[in-house]
Amino acid sequence: MRPDWIAVDWGTSALRVWAMDRAGGVLASAHSDDGMGRLTPEAFEPALLRLIGPWLSDTPIKVIACGMVGARQGWSEAPYRALPCPPLGTALHRVTARDPRLDIRIIAGLSQAAPPDVMRGEETQIAGFLTQNPGFEGTLCLPGTHAKWVRLSADRIERFRTTMTGEIFALLSNASVLRHSVGPGWVPEAFTAAVIEAHDHPAALTTELFALRAAGLLHGADPAATRSRLSGLLIGAELAATADFWRKSPPVLIGAPTLSRHYAQALAALGTVAQLTDGADLTLAGLRAAHAHVTETETP
Known part of the structure; x- marks a missing residue:
């Protein structure tokens, strides 16, 4: 071979x-x-x-x-x-x-x-998306360690913003005092409620984060629900900060299926229906597009 x-x-x-x-x-x-x-x-x-x-x-x-x-x-x-x-x-x-x-x-x-x-790296996924959706006008969201919100027009990236939501979640759940309160599992209702709270009142984020620890100490809060609530608070605050990207243009989510579904659930709680796309295949599609361009420009 x-x-x-x-x-x-x-x-x-x-x-x-x-x-x-x-x-x-x-x-x-x-x-x-x-x-x-x-x-x-x-x-x-x-x-x-x-x-x-x-x-x-x-x-x-x-x-x-x-x-x-x-x-x-x-x-x-x-x-x-x-x-x-x-x-x-x-x-x-x-x-x-x-x-x-x-x-x-x-x-x-x-x-x-x-x-x-x-x-x-995300630019390659975006190029792959455009090979399958030429002329797309709107917003892409690429959830991950550093989530990207991207505005596309006329096959160009016009602007984008990065949020550190994934990295902050990892740090808080693994290396902060909250590590004693979070556990495995997922409680959708706790996640959704936290998304709405953080989106509507993002200035209260840091106080709500410590309340997760206090709820575990005082009320024996379920560790799975605490984990879900932590994720919801962070994603809700992210959605508040990026509302100009998604409020008038429902986004296409490109990323790992589980995380993308969480973002879709969060957006749905705020009245926006997102489209989900698996990002793994798009990276290879973008690499194909780059190779085709190199071949075209270098062939005599």
Whole structure:
């Protein structure tokens, strides 16, 4: 098996690769825990070769990569492209590999001057979404550790905002005093009630967060309900801060199914019906679009 090119999604915590044929079909795939967060710049190439080595021949092969591989702490920094712009640029950032069999190209992230914001990796998912929904006008939401709210018009990203909701939830539930109060499980009613409270009164967020601990101490609050309420408070506050993105334009949610369903439940509680789309396939669709562009521009 010898692929025509290799697609790479390199995140903070994981590395995913696909061996692709000329028509864009997947011949094989592999993954590892060698995310950007555990690698030095010199360790990226060996980490990649550990996965794709069996796919290589003596002929150089194009490797199209997206995500944190192009961050300042990554393999090689791919400078941000400024908004407004299409999710994919006219050229990709080239990396000189030590192994002559590798022809590495990295998709650049995007930046916004005011308010200041950046993204890496999500632009590839957005490009994949547009290959399946050309001419889409409206809002995308990409839930995750750092959720992105994105406004699209005429196949361009006009503006976006990032929220740290996922990271804050992880920190509070695992490393704060609230870790003693939260437990496994999910209580939809507790989540929904907290979403509405935080959306309607976001200024009270920090006091409501400590009340979760107090409710456990004084009233023996159910740890599953506390976990659900913590998530609801944070997502509700996020929805209050991003209302200009979704209030008049029901969003398309792109992300992991469970988290996307939580966002859909939260939006439904506020009177907005969202559409859900699995983000895993969209990343590969965006990588295909980037490869097609490289092939088109470099073919004599």
